[in-house]
Amino acid sequence: MPEDNDSATAGRRKVLGWIAAGTVVAAIGVEELVRRTADAPDGASALPPPPPEASHAHDGQSPSSPASASPSPSPEPSAPPRPWSDPAGWGGALPNPTAAVRIADHVVLDGDVTVGSLVIEASGSLTFAADRSVVLSSAGNVEVKGSLTLAPADAALHTLRFPNVDERRFQGGGMTLVPSDTGLWVTGAGYLRLDGAARTAWVRAAGALEAGATTVTLTTAPTGWRPGDELAITPTGAPDADGFSERYDLRTIAAISGSAVTLDGPLRHPHPRVATGGGVTVGAEVLNLTRNVRIEGTENGRAHVHLTSSRPSDVRHAALRWLGPRAPGKDQWNGKPLTEPVLGRYGLHFHMLGDTSRGTVVEGVVVRDTGSHAFVPHASHGITFRSCISHQTREDAYWWDGPLDTRTPQGPSDDITYDSCVASRTLYDPNPRGYRLTGFSLGAGTGGVARDCVAVGVQGANGASGYHWPETSEGVWTFERCLAHNNLENGIFVWLNAQHHHAVGQFVAYHNGGWGIEHGAYLNDFDYTGSVLYGNAGGGVALHALGRDKGTVLDGLLIDGAGQSDFAVSTMHHQLPGETVLVTRSRLMGYRKAGVAFRAVDGGAPEDVAVLDCEFGGADLWFDPALPEPKRIVLRRAGQSQAVEVHRDNSRTPTTATPGPRPVTTPQVTLHDAAARTARLT
Numbered sequence: 001m002p003e004d005n006d007s008a009t010a011g012r013r014k015v016l017g018w019i020a021a022g023t024v025v026a027a028i029g030v031e032e033l034v035r036r037t038a039d040a041p042d043g044a045s046a047l048p049p050p051p052p053e054a055s056h057a058h059d060g061q062s063p064s065s066p067a068s069a070s071p072s073p074s075p076e077p078s079a080p081p082r083p084w085s086d087p088a089g090w091g092g093a094l095p096n097p098t099a100a101v102r103i104a105d106h107v108v109l110d111g112d113v114t115v116g117s118l119v120i121e122a123s124g125s126l127t128f129a130a131d132r133s134v135v136l137s138s139a140g141n142v143e144v145k146g147s148l149t150l151a152p153a154d155a156a157l158h159t160l161r162f163p164n165v166d167e168r169r170f171q172g173g174g175m176t177l178v179p180s181d182t183g184l185w186v187t188g189a190g191y192l193r194l195d196g197a198a199r200t201a202w203v204r205a206a207g208a209l210e211a212g213a214t215t216v217t218l219t220t221a222p223t224g225w226r227p228g229d230e231l232a233i234t235p236t237g238a239p240d241a242d243g244f245s246e247r248y249d250l251r252t253i254a255a256i257s258g259s260a261v262t263l264d265g266p267l268r269h270p271h272p273r274v275a276t277g278g279g280v281t282v283g284a285e286v287l288n289l290t291r292n293v294r295i296e297g298t299e300n301g302r303a304h305v306h307l308t309s310s311r312p313s314d315v316r317h318a319a320l321r322w323l324g325p326r327a328p329g330k331d332q333w334n335g336k337p338l339t340e341p342v343l344g345r346y347g348l349h350f351h352m353l354g355d356t357s358r359g360t361v362v363e364g365v366v367v368r369d370t371g372s373h374a375f376v377p378h379a380s381h382g383i384t385f386r387s388c389i390s391h392q393t394r395e396d397a398y399w400w401d402g403p404l405d406t407r408t409p410q411g412p413s414d415d416i417t418y419d420s421c422v423a424s425r426t427l428y429d430p431n432p433r434g435y436r437l438t439g440f441s442l443g444a445g446t447g448g449v450a451r452d453c454v455a456v457g458v459q460g461a462n463g464a465s466g467y468h469w470p471e472t473s474e475g476v477w478t479f480e481r482c483l484a485h486n487n488l489e490n491g492i493f494v495w496l497n498a499q500h501h502h503a504v505g506q507f508v509a510y511h512n513g514g515w516g517i518e519h520g521a522y523l524n525d526f527d528y529t530g531s532v533l534y535g536n537a538g539g540g541v542a543l544h545a546l547g548r549d550k551g552t553v554l555d556g557l558l559i560d561g562a563g564q565s566d567f568a569v570s571t572m573h574h575q576l577p578g579e580t581v582l583v584t585r586s587r588l589m590g591y592r593k594a595g596v597a598f599r600a601v602d603g604g605a606p607e608d609v610a611v612l613d614c615e616f617g618g619a620d621l622w623f624d625p626a627l628p629e630p631k632r633i634v635l636r637r638a639g640q641s642q643a644v645e646v647h648r649d650n651s652r653t654p655t656t657a658t659p660g661p662r663p664v665t666t667p668q669v670t671l672h673d674a675a676a677r678t679a680r681l682t
Contacts, residue, residue: 079105079106080106081105081106081107081108081125081127082105082106082107082108083107083108083110084107084108084109084110084111084113085110085111089107095113095115097114097115097116098115098116098139099115099116100115100116100117100118100119100140101115101116101117101118101119102118102119102120102121102124103118103119103120103121103124103125103126103146104121104123104124104146105123105124106124106125106127107124107125107126107127108126108127108128108129109126109127109128109129109134109136110129110132110134111132111134112134112135112136112137113134113135113136113137114136114137114138114139115136115137115138115139116138116139116140117138117139117140117141117142118136118138118141118142118143119142119143119145120142120143120144120145120146120147120148120190121145121146122145122146122188122189122190123146124145124146124147125146125147125148125149126146126147126148126149127147127148127149127151128149128150128151128152128158130151130152130153130156131153131156132156133152133156133157133158134158134159135159135160135161136159136160136161137161137162137163138160138161138162138182139162139163139164139182140179140182141177141179141181141182141183141184141185142160142162142183142184142185143177143185143186143187143190144184144185144186144187144190144191144192144309145187145188145189145190146190146191147190147191147192147193148186148190148191148192148193149193149195150193150194150195150196150293150318151193151194151195151196151293151680151681152196152197152292152293153197154197154224154292156292157292157293157294158196158292158293158294159293159294159295159296160184160294160295160296161294161296161297161298162182162183162296162297162298162301162303163297163298163301164182164301165182165183165297165298165301165302165303165325166182166301167301167302167325167326167327167342168327168328169181169182170325170327170342170345171342172327172342172343172344172345173343173344174344175308175351175352176308181304181325181342181345182297182303183297183303183304183305183306183323183345184295184303184304184305184306185306185307185308186305186306186307186308186309186313187308187309188309188310189309189310189311190309190311191309191311191313192307192309192313192314192315193313193314193681194293194295194313194314194315194316194317194318194365195293195314195316195317195680195681196291196292196293196316196317196318196364196680197224197291197292197317197680198223198224198316198317198364198678198679198680199222199223199224199225199229199288199290199291199317199364200222200223200224200225200288200387200674200675200677200678201287201288201364201366201387201388201389201420201422201675201678202285202286202287202288202387202389202422202454202674202675203218203219203220203222203259203285203286203673203674203675204218204219204282204283204284204285204286204673204674205217205218205219205233205271205273205283205284205286206218206219206259206283207273207283208270208271208272208273208283209233209267209270209271209272209283209284210267210270211266211267211268211269211270212266212267213263213266213267214262214263214265214266214267215260215261215262215263216233216260216261216263216286217259217260217261218259218260218261218286218674219259219283219673219674220259220673220674221258221259222259222288222674223677225253225256225261225288226253226256226290227253227254227255227256228252228253228290229252229253229288229289229290230250230251230252230288230289230290231250231251231252231253231261231263231286231287231288231289232248232249232250232286232287232289232391232424232425233248233249233250233251233267233271233284233285233286233287234248234271234284234285234286234287234424234456234457234485234486235247235248235269235271235284235456235457235486236271236272236273236274236282236283236284236485236486236511237269237270237271237272237486237511238511238535238562238564239486239511239512239513239535239536239537239564240537240564244486244511244513245457245458245459245486245487245488245513246425246457246459247268247269247271247486248269248425248457249267249268249269249271251263251264251265251267252264261286271283271284274485274510274511274534274535276508276510276532276534276535276558276560277532277534277558277560278508278531278532278558278666278667278668278669279667279668279669279670280508280532280669280671282483282508282671282673285422285424285454285456287389287391287422287424289319289366289368289389289391290319290366291317291318291319291364291365291366292317293317293318293319294318294319294320294321295318295319295320295321295323296319296320296321296322296323297321297322297323298322299322299369301322301325302322302323302324302325302326302370302371303322303323303325304323304324304325304342304345304346304347304349305320305323305346305347305348305349306344306345306349306351307348307349307350307351307353308351308352308353309353309356310353310356311356312356312357312358312359312360313360314360314361314681315348315360315361315362315363315365316361316362316363316364316365316678316680316681317363317364317365317678317680318364318365318366319365319366319368320347320348320365320366320367320368320370321366321367321368321369321370322369322370323346323347323367323370323371323372324341324342324345324346324347324370324371324372324373324374324393324394324395325341325342325345325371325372326339326340326341326342326371326372326394326429327339327340327341327342328340333430333432333433334430338429338430339371339429341371341372341373341394341395342372345372346370346372346373346374346376347367347370347372347373347374347375347376347390347393348362348365348367348374348375348376349373349376349378350376350377350378350380350383351376351378351379351380352378352379352380353379353380353381354379354380354381355381355382357377357380357381357382357383358381358382358383358415359382360380360382360383360384361383361384361386362375362383362384362385362386362388363384363385363386363387363388363678364386364387364388364675364678365385365388365389366388366389366390366391367388367389367390367391367393367397368389368390368391368392368393369391369392369393370390370392370393370394371393371394372393372394372395373393373395373396373397373399374390374393374397374398374423375388375390375397375398375399375421376399376400376401377400377413377416378400378401378411378413379400379401379411379412379413380400380413381413381414381415381416381445382414382415382416383413383415383416383417384416384417384419385398385416385417385418385419385421386417386419386420386421386676386678387419387420387421387675387676387677387678388418388421388422389421389422389424390421390422390423390424390426390439391422391424391425392424392425392427393425393426393427394426394427394428394429395426395428395437396426396437396438396439396440396441396468397423397426397438397439397440398418398421398423398439398440398441399438399441399443400413400441400443402441402443402470402472402473403472403473406471406472407472408472409444409472409473409474410443410444410470410472410473411444412443412444412445412446412475413443413444413445414445414446414447414448415445415446415447415448416445416447416448416449417448417449417450417451418440418449418450418451418453419449419451419452419453419676420451420452420453420672420675420676421440421453421454422453422454422455422456422675423438423439423440423453423454423455423456423458423466424439424454424456424457425456425457425458425459426438426439426455426457426458426459426460427459428459428460428461428464431459431460431461432461433461434459434460434461434464435460435461435462435463435464436460436462436463436464436465436468436470436493436495437458437459437460437461437464437465438455438458438460438464438465438466438467438468438493439455439456439458439465439466439467439484439487440453440455440466440467440468441468441470441473442467442468442469442470442475442477442479443470443473443475444473444474444475445475446475446476447476448475448476448477448478449477449478449479450467450477450478450479450480450482451478451479451480451481451482452481452482452671452672452676453482453483454482454483454484454485455467455482455483455484455485455487455491456484456485456486456487457486457487458487458488458489459487459488460488460489461489462489463489463490463493463495463518464487464488464489464490464493464514465484465487465489465490465491465492465493465514465518466482466484466485466487466490466491466492466509466512467479467482467484467491467492467493468492468493468494468495469492469493469494469495469496469502470495470496471495471496471497471521473496474496474498474499474500476500476502477502478503479503479504479505479507480504480505480506480507481505481506481507481669481670481671481672482507482508483507483508483509483510483671484507484508484509484512484516485508485509485510485511485512486511486512487512487513487514488512488513488514489512489513489514490512490514490515490516490517490518490538491507491509491512491514491515491516491517491533491536492504492507492509492516492517492518492519493518493520494517494518494519494520494521494524494526494545495520495521496520496521496524497521497522497523497524497548498523498524498525498526498548499548500525501525501526501527501549501550502524502525502526502527503526503527503529504517504526504527504528504529504531505529505530505531506529506530506531506667506669506670507528507531507532508531508532508533508534508669508671509531509532509533509534509536510532510533510534510535510536511534511535511536512536512537512538513536513537513538514536514537514538515536515538515539515540515541515542516533516534516536516539516540516541516559517533517540517541517542518538518541518542518544519541519542519543519544519545519552520544520545520572521544521545521575522544522545522546522574522575522576522578523545523546523547523548523576523578523579524545524547524548524552525547525548525549525550525551525552525579526552526553527552527553527555528541528552528553528554528555528557529553529555529556529557530555530556530557530665530667530668530669531556531557531558531667531669532557532558532560532667532669533557533558533559533560533568534558534559534560534562535560535561535562535563535564535590536561536564536565537564537565538565539559539561539565539566539567539568539569539570539591540557540559540561540565540567540568540569540588541554541557541559541568541569541570542569542570542571542572543569543570543571543572543581543609544572544573544574544575545574545578545581546574546576546577546578546579546580546581546605546608547578547579547580547581548578548579549579550579551578551579551580551581551582552581552582553581553582553584554569554581554582554583554584554586555582555584555585555586555665556584556585556586556664556665556666556667557586557587557667558586558587558666558667559586559587559588559589560587560589560590561589561590561591561592562590563590563592564590565591565592566591566592566593566594566597567591567593567594567595567596567597567622568588568589568590568591568595568596569583569588569595569596569597570596570597570598570599571596571597571598571599571600571607571609572599572600573600573602573603573604574600574604574605574606574607574608575604575605576604576605577605577606577608577631578605578608579608580608580609580610580632581608581609581610582609582610582612583596583609583610583611583612583614584610584611584612584613584614584659584662585612585613585614585638585662585663585664585665586614586615586664586665587614587615587617587664587666588614588615588616588617589615589616589617589618590617591617591618593618593619593622594618594619594620594621594622595611595614595616595617595618595619595620595621596609596611596620596621596622597621597622597623597624598621598622598623598624598627598630598633598648599624599627600627600628601624601626601627601628605631606628606629606630606631607627607630607631607632607633608630608631608632608633609630609632609633609634610632610633610634610635610657611633611634611635611636612634612635612636612643612657612659612661612662613636613637613638613661613662613663613664614637614638614664615637615638615664616637620635620637621633621635621646621650623648623649623650627648628648629647629648630647630648632645633645633646633647634646634655634657635652636657636661638663638664639661640661641661642654643655643656643657
């Protein structure tokens, strides 16, 4: 099989990255200012206790997965925290803007400050004052060995900014802080609390939105939305329109009352409401990109967040922007040099934490305008991402490191949950090389869950998709009620020689530029059940793979081409002979030529497909004139008792087929119209 470009590139660069630098503070400026709590006993931890978890639920729904337990509380500090603005706490003079500052006691940031770099020692803590808006700007790294807390009141804004990042200096890789790689590092037993005001992450529009409109009515009144919040309204139009996957509107809230939102200007694009059938009628997702906790670089200098701490962090309702640095690559495109992501320097990166990350909850977090992967739980188990958004990020958005090559299995991340998360406008540089780019890379591990998620506006080239099961990276996922729409290529792309059985249930794909589902590689067993594929330009399902043991089953699908595609289902090249693929109890309609096309003409294994108890909205089967003699093609239309074997000249002879006749099943999919409810820590 062809090599995965992203994984191979990352793998080659990773080898050099393991030459790790020691934990060193960037020495920017000439000062190092240290204050220790005089009466703290030697060796005593002085971290403040983390707050307990809040409960979580969908709006109007029963609670979602249980909240994790907080880490064991540390002893209370023996002295009250001091204000940063008090010169006495710094020996009589405040740190100057180039100082390499170290904090070993407990400090409250009560005003805007600029430093050269910052280390919070294991005995120290820095807490942004909750009742005011403050900005900490750092020219160099911020390392948290103790505790860092940004938990503003609802009307306040806390910002950690890296204004002078030079991406050319980044080295990447390693387990420890690299002085040249400017960003936020949480190391040792450090505790990071980002705890902004709760906002409903996204809500769907209640109706069609016309170009020129200045108001949006939502399906439900969102929590926490305010005038000034930035919104991204996703594309929903059919794939026969130019730029169908890029027709976003970015607007600001001018006023809001309940579910009625007034925008700061008219919409540039229409955003139709789409009725796919199967109980699904959906409007555009309206994504709220604003949070009152912010970690950011600049548009021309991207930082990163890197966590290797043994103590679970709390990361909620934060906006992470201008992160994910890129480095000059070796290749060119149209005469211009290309860039590539810096290994290990991503938006939010949990790095090789193993079981110590269990119980971590990342909630209501936005990663946007980022040059690399957004959310990365690399070899880190038991992390729940709930109601998170990636928007306008490069590389696979929800991802962890792939294998070095196609012969090496990917390292697992177990018990990863994506609940009500959105991958929006995922990009690649340059786009024609974005093979297999994806919003959600469903990689190796056990216990993975992707539920109620949305992938929209994913760009890329052949094999790009909203959701990807990548080769040599087999993980068994619970995958249900997820949506993919207006992606440049596919809704789902599977390229996996699987050892396990996989199930995809209640999936909806509409208005994608390729297939609703493109299913490969050589041999595997997948069950696709109760799903709706509507108006995808390639068609509903493309079948590359044959079955390994029991065979892949498409059961109870509603595939409506909506006039966009020639076929509802089409076979492709079969690399190896395998077990029968079964298409059963499904409705195939809205296509231009035929319900099922047989197109495996390029020298692979012969066709082995059974189409049983399906309804057709026109011609049932179509055969490529160059198709070799199939192994076996069986057809039994819905309502008939007699199956027939169909030959490549479309002649038909009676045969038997199992299972026996069954009625067509119409899927009934219930998609949530708003993100899962989230809450602040208490």
